[in-house]
Amino acid sequence: xxxxxxxxxxxxxxxxQYLRQFYSVRALVRRPHSSSSIEYISGxxxxxxxxxGDAFAGVEVVVHCAARVHVxxxxxxxxxxxxxxxxxxGTINLATQAAQSGxxxxxxxxxxxxxxxxxxxGKPFRPEDAPNPSDPYGISKFEAExxxxxxxxxxxxxxxxxxxxxxxxxxxxxxxxALIRLVSLGVPLPFGLANQNRRSFVAMxxxxxxxxxxxxxxxxxxxxxxxSDGQDLSTASLLKEIGLASNKSIQxxxxxxxxxxxxxxxxxxxxxxxxxxxxxxxDISKCYELLEWTPPVKVHQALKQAISEA
Numbered sequence: 001x002x003x004x005x006x007x008x009x010x011x012x013x014x015x016x017q018y019l020r021q022f023y024s025v026r027a028l029v030r031r032p033h034s035s036s037s038i039e040y041i042s043g044x045x046x047x048x049x050x051x052x053g054d055a056f057a058g059v060e061v062v063v064h065c066a067a068r069v070h071v072x073x074x075x076x077x078x079x080x081x082x083x084x085x086x087x088x089x090g091t092i093n094l095a096t097q098a099a100q101s102g103x104x105x106x107x108x109x110x111x112x113x114x115x116x117x118x119x120x121x122g123k124p125f126r127p128e129d130a131p132n133p134s135d136p137y138g139i140s141k142f143e144a145e146x147x148x149x150x151x152x153x154x155x156x157x158x159x160x161x162x163x164x165x166x167x168x169x170x171x172x173x174x175x176x177x178a179l180i181r182l183v184s185l186g187v188p189l190p191f192g193l194a195n196q197n198r199r200s201f202v203a204m205x206x207x208x209x210x211x212x213x214x215x216x217x218x219x220x221x222x223x224x225x226x227x228s229d230g231q232d233l234s235t236a237s238l239l240k241e242i243g244l245a246s247n248k249s250i251q252x253x254x255x256x257x258x259x260x261x262x263x264x265x266x267x268x269x270x271x272x273x274x275x276x277x278x279x280x281x282x283d284i285s286k287c288y289e290l291l292e293w294t295p296p297v298k299v300h301q302a303l304k305q306a307i308s309e310a
Contacts, residue, residue: 011109030044107214203299225286
């Protein structure tokens with residue numbers, strides 16, 4: 001049996017529905033859910049040290065998706081402490097109880113933010129690179145990784161760490177959803193010169209496929225992986241792909257990147273500028289070489305499916 005946390009969230013929900021085709025699935029969620037094919041246990045809350053009781057009975061693998069995610073408009077007085085409470089302390093409480101209950105493998109869905117915020121073109125992040133998290137979310141994810149590694153060694157539980165970049169698919173929100181909405185308007189967009197940067201993304205179907213491999217592959221034990229679609233895109237290329245997938249003609253106007261960055265900085269959107277025009281690439285060769293995994297879904301196909309289901 002596989003136990004999934006955060007099964008009411010973007011990734012966890014999709015993962016539960018996907019894995020039920022292959023495994024018996026138990027899901028920890030906050031609020032009551034019902035399903036004939038998934039066993040839901042409600043009342044799960046990472047912010048409290050709860051006794052999970054018999055939740056791990058018969059469970060061999062845990063996939064931990066629940067987390068306090070990146071907050072766009074943070075209001076906490078001490079954001080790092082808020083992230084630590086859930087992403088570090090809550091995770092370790094969960095993993096400790098899992099190990100004590102005899103769970104064999106713990107799969108932790110971390111983040112590429114553990115590696116850092118940006119790369120140089122042609123020099124992608126690799127799993128063995130020195131971590132360089134810079135925001136509270138990334139720092140909390142890194143601290144959780146360190147604590148999990150220590151726990152796994154002490155308790156004899158296998159650990160798999162997966163660091164995805166931005167995940168897109170049906171129900172995607174934030175900046176990626178905003179780009180889809182922009183293309184849907186059918187108006188000229190000022191990104192004609194945004195064709196030199198490169199960013200890695202991962203389609204939901206590709207991430208789910210990789211997690212499934214990590215559940216059963218013996219060589220995944222005690223490894224850290226970076227994951228993506230294997231096709232890095234510039235912002236202009238991404239917009240064109242979205243246009244093709246949604247059957248929308250798209251016109252990109254060549255506005256200088258420097259002007260775009262200055263404007264976004266003035267309106268308080270400097271981080272948006274970095275995501276639109278900066279680079280963030282990951283090297284997934286370890287996935288090929290160690291696990292013999294390749295992304296089963298191409299970008300165009302994944303975008304078409306995500307947009308058609310929206």
